[in-house]
Structure formats: structure tokens, C-alpha cells
Amino acid sequence: MSVWLLAPLQASVALLLAPGLIGAIRWMKARLQNRRGSPVWQPYLELRKLFAKEVVVSSNASWLFHAAPFIVFGSTVTVTLLVPLLAVPLPFAGAGDLLVVVYLLLLGTFFLALAGLDPGSPFGGMGASREMTVAALAEPTMALAIFALAWGAGSTDLGQIASRILTIPSEALAPGHVLAFAAIFLVTLAETGRLPVDNPGTHLELTMIHEAMVLEYSGRYLALIEWAASLKLLVFFTLLANLFVPWGVAAALTPGALLWSVLTLALKLLALGGAVAVVETHIAKLRLFRVPELLSASFILALLAVTASFLLR
Amino acid sequence: MVSGYAAGAAAALVFGTGALARWASALGAIVGAAAGVALAAGAWVWGAAFVLEAPGLLGPAGGMAFSLDGLGAVFLGLTSLIAAPSALYGAGYSRTWDGRPALRQVGFMLNVFLLTMSLVPLADGALTFLLFWEGMSLSSYFLVLTEADGPDVVEAGQWYLAMTQIGLACLLGAFLLIQSGGPGSFASLRAAAAELPAGTRDAVFALALVGFGGKAGLIPLHVWLPRAHPAAPSHVSALMSGAMIKMGVYGLLRVGLDVLGGGPAWWGALVIGLGALSAVLGILYALTEDDIKRLLAYSSVENIGVIMLGVGAAFLFKSLGMPQAGALALAAALFHAVNHAAFKGLLFLGAGAVLHATGTRDMNHLGGLIRGMPWTAALFLVGSVAIAGLPPLNGFVSEWLLFQSLLPGIGVPSPLVAVLMVLALGMLALTAGLAAACFVKAFGITFLAIPRSPEALAAHEAAWSMRVGMVALAGACLALSVGASVILPLLSAVAVPLVGPAAPAPVFNVGVTLRTPEGFARMSPLLVAAGLGLVVLATWLAVRLFGSRRPLRVGETWGCGRVVQTPRMEYTSTAFAEPLRRIFAAFYRPSEDVSIDFHPESRYFVQSISYRSAIEPWFERYLYAPVIARVRLWSERVLALQSGSVHAYLTYLVAVLVLLLGWLAVTGRR
């Protein structure tokens, strides 16, 4: 199999798995809350329905409103090309490192916020404002956590970070590593609109962040945005899974190894999804103005992670 | 170059106050800028030395001398890069002043400004440097005062020139401490600096930092910047923000790294600290601004802070004996300086177009301009993405490089430095995040949604010359991103000799990929841009091909069931920044004032609510105001001497006579 086919393969795997991940989390959450829950494949059905539906656009919206879903979706898909989903090293590793991943995701958020402002809805503005606030505050944690990893691995390159743990397994339990994991986990909750920062299931406008921003979207645009959101969650989970616990990632590009890698990835994602489901079941949503406290806690974790990684070297 | 600008200046004076004068002076400036680019490229890319000595000028002070090395060429190139589009833009923008003497003033001073600013990096010698430095300040001061009737404009000019002057006093001290006799050329300064005692070197550096930091707008010396930049005509703001404040960076590099050759680690640490402070506070101030040009001005403070992080890291790494890391940091800082020139220039030009079309800079009165001014909106969006440091544009590349260049600092043996570096990295990341939020606000509130005032509704697209100027800069933003792997090797060639005698150059040009030293990280702006473009295009095609074919339906925006959507229901600029204002309340110390008018009949019917909120101007209140008050107090005391009584006056005279005679009597017997 040609090396260059890996990229589209990765993207397709990610695209296919992402809605399922959302469905799985929802299902697990429902079970934990003693509900039956919708089936795991429900998100796929929703996407299909949305793609088929008519699009209603606000009379105030400009071209940006139409372009934003494509940019959001496109930037997230581009990220899946860079993240070591299935194998290391990736053919495109030279194109971008972990920072590029973070900033590509921020690009999506940027346009989504703009699109939220575009129709002139007060909810869109509110969502955009809050989303950007959370994104801005999550940024330092993310960066420091990345540098904690990078300092250990001697590179911000995703592949190298993963390979290092594979070669020196004991590093996986190094304090810097663990702390960085915790920090990124908290950031994941914030960045992907999970509880306790945002409630993905809410339908009360005033408490919404992400949902408020995309309130005006419908039809295929909404489908793209929802899909991109699930993809983003998947990317974060993949980072958590394959950078911190990289076992199972294919080191050689044989069909068997890749298949094994897909399977382990799915398992790891399920485990992380389960963790999120547990967290979401046990924790209520925070007030918006207490979110910074959570994020500063994660920042401290990241700071400790960096400090630990260079003090204990 | 000189003749181009001179011709432009003369044209502005000669051709009256009509379209001809506008175009003639712009043409002069463009010719001058083109020559500047050629000169810079000659010295920089092909290493052609440029030396010109004019001992006849300013003979008594050692004569003038010019030469251009790589560092100067970067800044000359940066200036010229933004000068031509701004001048072109100015030709359309200045139509406001047709038939008024102000046009003559703008045309003339703009050319003088560009000329003196271009000669600053060419100057080879303390006096020549300071002369053009002051020329640059003075001409831009006149440009700031173009619309002196506007509110706060004169005050802005006052602050600006006053701060400049305090800076100049420091610079004079710095240069003269290095060498007070002799030819004064940078080569001789370098030789003299090598023999200075450590204390003097520290003093020189501190003075240079204050002098150049003030010009660059480093917090807490930034107070003039958010006043002066908005007050100036927009293409001048673009030049001031894009190019002029960079001269502060240039000066610091020239004196600190070139002439002094670097110093102890605390120099770098200090610069990093101030840079981080400026970056974070700058963007925090920008976030709460409602005036779009002030927002951009504060964002310049932020970006200068970001550049200074790189500069400081270069100082630090040099003193720690890590020349390669230093070269990388310096190259990143230089690259960010060039990038900032491109996108901040673009943004100021865009803001100018908005101001031109609507007559207001208050974002709470704007909105919906994307329909009336599609070009301006699209170009402003490009600038916003670039300045927010998002791929695939140039701001991202330089921020990425800065991150990478600060990273080696974590590994230095001194824990203090390492902690500082970690904090700097965190601040840089926070800045980047806040910048994204800030420019969502700047673009979103200004250009999107429903117009908030009749002026915004009636806005028209900018003149073609203005648009061409903006397009050129937007193109530069993209070119600087995808061409980074071509430009960065050149920048590192400039940086390497500055940070150490034998610094190996950071490897940059692996095809289209950037690679930092020792393979620490790789990134290809071109591939990222291409990949992003391809994926977005593919998505669009896929949706087009496979998605629903049902036509769009236009409906009202959802307003909780309310039928009519009015601009008053929209999120405003103030509202957008509210969460951050609350989160950083400890810093902003916002004062809020809500006054509610009730219906006279019943308290349950509200007639109007007015909300006013202001953030506390810390630096003005706690740093500048006490000094000003103290000086005024002393002034009153001194003026009390002039009491009007001739007897008192004569008493002073006799008293000083008696005192001096007494002094002689006591000490005179030697």
C-alpha cells in the first residue's frame, strides 16, 4: 500500500468513527443515568437527515455564513491528516506538528464564531463571545501541555512524541506525562463543548455556548458543523489516546497492523468516551464565570507538567 | 529613493490641493518605496554593500554617514513594503482634504515621514541615526495633527511628542555614554562599547530600552500609542503601526546586539518580561476597546510585545551561549516584525476605509458593512485571520516559529530562566488565544450582522486606489506565509552574525518545509495552506455533488419568537468583551454605571436604561499622573519665587552673592 494513501485513509476512518463516538458517549451516558438511550448509530441518521433537509438562512446573513461550515469542516479534516490516528510516522508529518493542529482547530472556532455573529442574533453573539473566551483561556494550557510533551520527546512533532513512549514505555508514567494528560483532558472538555463547561444537550438558549453559536444553522450546513464538532472531539481523544498511550498504533504500514491500529484506537476512544460520560453524569454545568477557574486549574496542571518534565530530566 | 520621496514632497507643495497633488505625491512616495525595496533587496539578498558618507553635512558633529547591512535592510525592506500600498491608498483616502491646506500638509509630511523613516535603518552613526529618528517622529507628529480639530487629536499629539522626547533624551544618553567623542559611526561605537565597564553597559542598555521601547510602544511606555495612532489619517496609522514602531525594535537590536554585542542574562530576561507584559496587557486592552482604530493600536502594543519576546530570547540565548537558539529567536522576531507590518498595515487601511465610508470609528455604531463594502470586508477578514495567528496566513508562521524558538529556553540549566521561559510561552499562547477573540470581535461586530446606525447602512465601497493598496498587503500576507521557507533563510542569515560570532544557521530550507535547529520541529506553511484549501474545496464539491439539491430558503433570524429583528437586539462590541472583562476584572477594575429611568407613574415600567462602563487606566493613573502632579507642584513652588516684590528679587541676588562669598571664604584658602 502506498504511503500516500494513508492520509485519505486516516481521514476516512476519522470521519466514519466520529459520529459513532458521539453516539457511544450519549448511549453510555444514558445508561449511566438509567435511561435506555438512543442507539449508538443515531448521529449517523441525524447527519443523513440533515444533509437531505432544506437550508433556512437568515435574511441578515452574508456570504461568510455560507462559507463558514466548509472552512470549519475543512480545517478539522485537515487536522485528521496530521494526527497520528493509525500509524507513526505519518507521511505528512513534515507539514505540521502539534501546534499546527491546535491552530487549525482554532481557525475553525474563529470562523464558527464569526458565523455566529453574522445573522445578528443575540444568541449567536452570546455564543461567539463565550466560545472565544473559553478558547482563548484554554490556549495557554494547551500550549504548555504540548511543550511538556515536546520537551520530553525533543520535538513538537506528533509522530516523535508517540514513538518516544513506544521506545521508552516507562516514560508514559513520568509525572510530567501524567500531568500533561490531565491538563489536556480538561482542555478537551472545554474545547469540545462538554460538561462542565458547556452542555451539548441543552436547549435553553441562555446556557448555551456552542449550540447558541450555531443556532441559525440548518440542513447541510448544520450537518457539516455537527460532523466537524464530532471530529474535533475525536481528534482530541486521539491526541489523548495516541500521544499518551500510543500502544497499538501501527509502526509499519501493513494492512494487518493498520487494522489492529483501528481496533485499538476504537477501544481507546470508547474508554475515553466512557470517562467523559462518567464525568458528565456526575458533574453539573459550571457557571460561565467559574469556567476560568477550571481552566486555570488545568493551566496549573500544565505548568506543573512542564516543570516536572524539565526538573526531572 | 531620496529623490523619489523628495519629489513626492515637492509635488505635494507645488501642485495645489487637488487630485493632481494627491497623485503626484503618492507617485513620488511609490517611486521612493520601490527604490527602497531595491536597495534593501540589494543589500540583503545579494549582499551588495551600500555605503555613503556625507561628511559635509553636519560637519561639526562628525558628518553624516549611511550604510546598509542585513539588519538595516530588513527594516528598510519592511518599511518600503508597506510604504507603497499605503501611499497608493493615501491617494484615494486624502480626497477628504481636497481644496484644503491639510492636503498639502499630508502629502508633504507623508513623504518626509517615509524618507526619514527609510533613512533610520540606513544611518551609520549616532548623530545621523538620531537626526532621522527625530525627523521621523516629528513628521509623523505633524501627520497625527492633520485633523487637529477632532476630539483628543491635539492631546494625542502632545502625548506622542512628549513621550518621543523623553525617549530621545534616553537615547542621547545611551549613545553618548558609549562614545562621546570620535567619529560616532556604528563601527567605532562597537569598538568603544567593547571597552566600557559593565555598569556603564548596563546603563546604556537600560537607557536604550526605555528610548526604543517607548517608540516601540512597550508597556508601560505605550501611553502615546493608542492615542496617536487612531488620531492620524489611516494610511499614516498603518505606516506608524506597521513600520515606525518597528524602528524601536531595530534600534534595540542595533544598540543591544550589534553595538553592545549582548550582555548579561538579565537584559534578555527583562526584555522578555516586558514583552510578555505588553503582549498580554496589550491584547486585553484591545479586547475592551470599542474604537476600532484604538483596538488596532492596542493590538500593535501586543504584537510589539510578541516581537520583543523573540528579541529578548535572542539576548538571553546569546548570553547563555546558545547562539543557534538565539538566531532562531531573532529570525522569528524579525519575521513577525515583517508580518506585522503587512497585516497591521492592511487592517489599518481597512479601518480607514470604514471610517471614510461611515465617519465613525465606534464599533457600536457599525455593523453589516460586509454588504456595502464587500472588498474591504474580505480584505479585513484576511488581515484578521493573519493577525490572530491562524493558518494558513503569515501571522501563524511567525508565531509558530516564536513558540519553537522559546522552547529551547526550557532546557537551560538556570531554573529561573527556565521558569521565565515557561511563563513567556504561556503568555504567548494566551495572547494568541485572546487575539483570536479580539479579532472575531473586530471583524464580526464591524462587518457582520445588521447595521447599527444609518451611516453604517449607507456605507459605500472604498475608492479603487484604496482597494488596490489593501489587496497588495493582503497578497503580502499570503505570500509571506507560503514563501516563508524562502524568506526565513534570509532572515536567519541576518540574525546569525548578531547573536554570535560562530552561530550555525538554523536550517530552514528543506524544500517547502521549515525545520528548526536539530530537527526539533517541522512545519510547511505551503503544505498546510494547500492541504486546507484542497480539503475545503473537496468538501464544497462533495456537498455540491452529493448533498441535497433543495434551494435555500431565506427567513428571519430566530429571536425567541419575537418577529422583528432590530439592531438594538444585537450583541455589541462592549457586550462581546463582557465575559473577558469580568474574568480579568481584577486587572481592568471596570467601573460600571447603570442608570434607569422609570416611568413617572410606575416603577414597573422602564423608560430607558443607560449603561456606561470604563476600565481603569492603570498606567496613566499610577505611573504618569503622579509624576505630572509632582512636576506641577514644583512648578507652583518655583513660580512662587516670582512674587512680584522687587525687594525679594534683590534679596535673591544679594543672598547668592553672600553665599558664594561665604563659600569662597570657607573653601578658598587652598
Place this chain on the structure above:
Amino acid sequence: MSPQLVSQLSVGGSTLVLLAGLMMLWRRGVNAHIGAFTAQSVALAATTAMVGWFTGDWQLWAVAVLLLLVKAVGIPILLKRMARRFGTERELEPYVNTATSLLLGGLLVLLAYVVTGPLVSVSQLPTRTGMPLAMGLVFVSLLVIISRKKALTQVLGFLMLENGIALLAVLGTHGIPIIVEIGVFLDVALGFMVMQVFVYQIHETFESIDVEQLNRLRE
């Protein structure tokens, strides 16, 4: 004439000149002031003539005659005319009262001794012994100008200052070159005239020659 005698005579002359100056501090009436000044000028002229006799220098004789004519005759006439014009306004409340003034005057003479110490030690001239007194007069005149409120008194103080300097020159150097001396005389005369004009103007515009009223120009 023996140097000792010259020395004693110059001290005596200087003492007279200085005493006339101290009179200004003691007395309050305008006419008394003018009288003191006239006496002082005569004493100065006499001292100058004495030194001229001692050195045999015709220039000093000429200076003595000039002094007598201008300062002992001409200026007092003009001063008296002014005094008549303004009535006999008295220095009622000087800034410094008489007792303190005299005390200060004494201190200033002491200061003059300290200050002129090096002069006396350097010079070989027999007349040098009077120099501290001349310098004392300079200081006392300054005190008069500072502490007295009437414009006319200040003019008198200034004229005495000139006398003090003239005495200093005669005693210390036996006279400065005649051309300079004449120029100085011209200046003194012109200066006095102009001051006189101003005193009249002050009287016209302020209806008093009390300088205390001149405090309109202040910050």
C-alpha cells in the same frame, strides 16, 4: 607724606564714607538721606584728592573734582528737587527695622573684612587698609536697596553703591584709567537721570513712590 599717614588718612576717609552710608540705615527722613549722601560724596572726593596728592597723579585730582561736581553738587540738587516734588515721605516701615538694620550693617562690615582679607594681604599699597571699609559700604548699600521701600531711597542706595565701588577703586588701585573713569561717570549720571525719570513715572502712575505697590507682575 608718609605711607603710614596715608594709610591712616585713607582709613579715616573710608570710615567717614562708610558712616555716611550707615546714616542711611539710621535716619528716616528723605532730607537726612540726601544730606548723608552729599556728605559721603564729599568725603569720597576728599579721599580721592588725598590719594591723588600722595601719588601725584593728575588724573585722580580730575576725578576728585568730577566727583565733587557731579555727586556732591549736581545730583543732590536733583534729589532735593525730587524730594520737594514728592513731599517728605518718610521711610516709615522699612522691611527691616532700624535696630536690626544697623546690626546687619555691622555684620556686613565684618563680612567685608573677611571677604577682602586676601586683597589686603596681597597688596603693598598704603591705602589698602581702607578697602574693607569700601567693600563694607558696598554691602551696606545693598542692604539699603533691599530693605527700604521708597523708590527714592533705593536710588540713593544705588548711588552709594557706586560711591563704594569708586572708593574701592581709588584705594585699591589708585584710580582706574581715566577714560574708563569718565565713562563710568557718564553711566552713573545717565543712569541716575533715567532712574529719576522712572521715579517720576512711578509717582504719576501709582501716586506714591512706595515700591511695595509694584507687585502687579507676578506669577
Place this chain on the structure above:
Amino acid sequence: MSAPFLTLLLPPLLAAAGALVLPPRWRGSWALHAALALVSLLAALRLASLVLDGWTPTWGPTDLFRVDALSALLAACVAFVAALAALLGPRLGGEQHYTPPQVRRFRVFAALFAFTMLVAVTANNVGVMWIAIEATTIASAVIVPLTVSKASVEASWKYILIGSVGIALAFVGTVLAYFDFVTLVGQRDYALNWTVLLANAPVLHQPVIELAFVFLLIGYGTKAGIAPMHTWLPDAHSEAPAALSAMMSGVLLAVALYAIVRWRAVVAAAVGPAFPSRLLVGLGLLSLGIAALSLVIQRQYKRLLAYSSIEHTGLMCVGLALGPLGVFATMLHLINHTLAKSMMFFLSGRILDRYGTPEIGRVSGLLRVMPLTAGLFATGMITLLGLPPFGMFLSKFTLLRAGFAGGQGWLMAAVLGFLAVAFVSLLGHLHRMLYGAAPAGVRQGESDCWAVLPLAVCVVALVVLGLIVPAPVTALLDRIVEIAGR
């Protein structure tokens, strides 16, 4: 060598005589006045060129008059400002405010004033120099109250009293120096000649010379506007007619400073430069500080300019103490100050004429009311602020360079601090005057533009001095440094 002296010194006397007899309203009398002043200026320039050719013209018995480089420079400055005053006096654009007798009085005494200053700077004999400087007080004090008011009478009384007392102290100093000379060498007619004093300086007694210099510095310092003897200066400058203010601020202070420079050279030769430097730095810094702080909340623009003169005098005093380069810078600064400050005072007269008020707070919108005047005023102010491309930038820079070269870093820091205070204050006041809405009742539009044109000469000269400093000027300054810079 009498011709150049006569063509320098006679015209002012002739002009005074002419003004006395000719009807003041007649244009011919104005033209004659101005032409004579120009002749004097040409003679001064001729003397300067002679000096540059290596001559040192002397004239009169026992070389009473002598022109070296320092004299030539000052003579040229004096003659230049006197010519401007003759062309533009007594009040630029506002002659109609004066009655013919007043104009006559002004012309007579302005010419005499110029004459006395020219004598002061060309006299070799320090006694004659003293006489001339004392006479400047008399000649100028007469026309300070050209229109009699309480304020102008008060100002002139203060001026003449303080000025006379001060200058009398300078005579004490002169006598003391002469005394020392006579004690050593015996009586000589030429003993008061500066050249002779300088030649014999090394043998003079240190305590006596130091004593003399204290008196001389305080005496001439009073006229030069050195604090704390400066108190007469703001009053006199603000009440005098514009042209007289220009002459006083532009050159009278410089002439007094000239006397200090001459004596400083003698004293430095006698007891070494440290002693005079210490005094000059102390008083110079005091002047600089008091002037800078007085500028901050100043309310009247003519007083503002007066305090600015004190500031620059202080700066020049400090400069004199900074060795040869400092003297060079000081002299360059003196030229610049003469050009800029005289122009500013002429313009202030014009502003006063239009607005009818000396208050800064009530002058606004100057740019709109009188664009040309405002432009020149702003240019002058920018010069005084020490910004390029005008000459003061260069002279200040050179002065600071001299200071740092002399290892006086802290002194220069203090100087820079005071300069910054002055800068900010002056700039603020300038802004207040230039911008804003013009007060009601003030006529808009420039009148008598031609009258302002001669002032453009000042601007051109300032720019030239700021960028190239012509070789003759440099040569002249170098000579001055040789003469008085040790």
C-alpha cells in the same frame, strides 16, 4: 583699521540722530533707519570675514577696540537682530498702536541700544565693555514703558534697579581684577585690556581672582538672566514692545554672556578651569531648573518665551563649563538662540496685536487666524524645543556630547531631565495656541504678509545651521574655542 569699526559703530549713532530729527511717520525715515542698520550688519560680516582671513582688527588708543572671532560673531548677531528690529520695530504689524513721539523714542533708543551692545562686544578694554553693558540697561530701560501703564512702569523699574545693582557688582569684580593686576604689574593704561589681562593671567593671585569672578558672574549673570538673578527678565520681556523684547532676549542676554565668556577665559587661565566651571554649572543648572519648572503652568506667552530664554542661558552656562567642545556647542547654541528667540518675540508682538491679550488661554486657533504667523511661530517653537532639522538639535547634541565626554553623565542626566520638562510644557502651550476655535471678535486672515517675510531669513538660517553648518561658521567657532575654550 578704522574703517570697519566706523562702519559698524557709526550707523547706529547716525540712525539715532536721524530718528531724532526726522518725522517718524515719514517712510523715508524708516527706510534710512533700516538702511543704516543694514550697513552696520554688513560691516559686522566684513569684520567676521577679516577675522576668518586671519586678521585681528584693532582700533583706537591702546587698542581700545579689538575684534577677534568671538567679537565678530557677537557683533554679527547684534547687528542682525538690530537690523530686524529696525525693519520691523517697534511692533511687527502694529505700528499704528504707537504715537509718532513713541515711535521716535523707540527708534532713537533702539539704535542707541544697538550701539551700546556693539561697543560692548568690540571693546578690548573690559572697563569699556562694562560701561557699554551698563549703558545697554539705560538705553533699553527707557523704551520698556513705551506706552506708560502700571505694569510697564513696574517692569522697567525692576529692570533698571536689578540690572543696575547687578552690573555694579560686575564693576566691583572688574575693579578687583584690575586691583590684582596693578598690584603685580603697576598702573598701566592698557591694563584693563582683555588681551593684557589674559596674557598676565597666570601670575594673578588666586584668591583675588576667584573673588572677582564671583562678583563678575553675579553681575553679568544678572543681565544674562542667570537664576536667581533672572527675576527682572520675564517682567521686562513681557512688557517691552516686541522689537525690544527681541533685541533683549535675542542678543542682550548673549552680550552679557559674552562678558562672562571673556572673564571666564581670564579666570581659567589664572586659576584653572575647575573653579569657574563649578560656578557656571551650579548656576546654569539652577537656571535651567527654575526656568523649566516655570514653564509648566505659565499663563502668558511672552513670559513663556522669556523663561525659555532663561532656560537656554542656563544651558549655555553649563555648556561653557564643559571644555573646548562645550564652548563650541555653546557658541553654536548662542547663534541658534539668537535667531529663534528674536523671531519668536517679533511674532509674539504680532499675536498680541491681533488677539489683544497676553494670556495663552485666550489665544486659540492661531493656525486659522494667522496661518503664516502661526507656521513661523510653530517653527520657532520647534527650534526652541530642540528638534531637527533646526540648528538647536545639533547644538544641544554637541553640548551633551561634550558633557558625556567630560564624564559628567549625571549632570547631563539632570540637564536632559529639565529639558524634557521644558519640552513637554512648551509643546502643550504651543498646542493650546495653535489649535481650537478662534475666540469671538478676532479678525481672521493674515495681514501685511510682507512684514513677516524678513523672519523667513531666520528659518532658513536655522535649517542651514541644523543640517550643514557652513564652513565659515565652523571656522569662526573653532577660532572662538581657541580664544576662549580653554
